[in-house]
Structures are given as structure tokens and as C-alpha cells.
Amino acid sequence: MRWNLRLAAAHRGIWKASELQVMLAERGLVISTGKMSGLWSGHPASVKLEDLDTICAVLECGVEELLIPEPGRVTRPRADYAPQTATGTGTTVTPKRRDGRSLPPE
Template identity: 65%
Template sequence: MQWNLRLAAANRGIWQASQLQRLLAERGLVISGGKMSHLWSGQPASIKLADLDVICAVLGCEVGELLLPEPDAVAAPLTDTDTDAAAVNAPPRIVPRRRDGRSIPPR
């Protein structure tokens, strides 16, 4: 996914992160300067859905305008031969076993 906050804000006449930060605070979303800077100029690793709702409400946009899919960045599905080769090199699979009965309490 590509984060597109800066362009979405610019399309609505918001040119500075501090301007958007004030608008978000008016809607109840108080963001620190560091986090705002990262949202404005970076690619956030995660964002709360509630925060995304407020951003969309302030900008008057849909989530699809902020998050643009990048299908070329997704790895191609593995073929049968790729799966077989990966299985040969993979560590043994650990399967949890059920324990019947109760354990002895610690002393």
C-alpha cells in the first residue's frame, strides 16, 4: 500500500502538516509533532482505524484516496515446484500435543 496523505491534503488546500494537525485536534485526534511528521512525509507501518476515520472526516475523503494499492509490490503466488523446494529446506513442523490429566502444582 502507498500512503497518500500529503496529496489528499493538498487537493483540499492543506499545505502544511501543522495545519492538518490543528484540524485533527479540533476533531479530537491529538497527534504529537513527531507522529504528525511521520504521517505527513513518511509511510506509516500502522495506523489505527479510529485515527483513519478522523483523518478522512477532516479531509472529506474516502480511505481509498489515502491508501493506494500497489499490486506489483506483492509477491507472486508460489507454484507447486516452489512449494516442494521450500518444504525440503524448511525446518520440521512442530505440532503441539494434548496433555491429558492435570499437572502437578509447583512446590
């Protein structure tokens, strides 16, 4: 996925991160300067869904304008890769109680 906040904001006449930061704060989303810098630069560490809702409301846009899928960037699994399964390993898993007590005899 590619983060497209800066272009979405520019389409609405918002040219500075600080302008958007003030608009978001007016809607109750107070973002630190560091986090706003990450959002604006296009490389956010994370975005909460609740925050995404507020950003969409302020910009009057949909999520599809902020998050651009890039399916070509997904790597293909190796041809010789086979996921390991727990079946056939020969080990027996015995469940244990979480309260520290032992299970009754069978």
C-alpha cells in the same frame, strides 16, 4: 499500499502538516509531532483504524483516496516453495491444561 495523505490534503488547500495536525486535534485526535511527520512524509509506522476515520472526516474523503493499492509490488512465491504441514510428521501433540493440572487418564 501507498499512503497518500499529503496529496489528499493538498487537494483541500492544506499545505502544512501543522495545519492538519491542528484540524485533527479539533476533532479529538491529538497526534505527536513525530507521528505527524511520519503520516505527512508518506511512511507512517502504523495507522489505527479509528485514527483513519478521523483523518477521513477532517479531509472529507474516503479511505480509497488515502490508501492507494499497488498490486504490482507484491512478490510472487517461489515455484519450489511448499508450505510445511503438521500432518505426516509422526509427532503426537498432547494438549495440556492451562491451570497446571494434569488431564484425567484415558
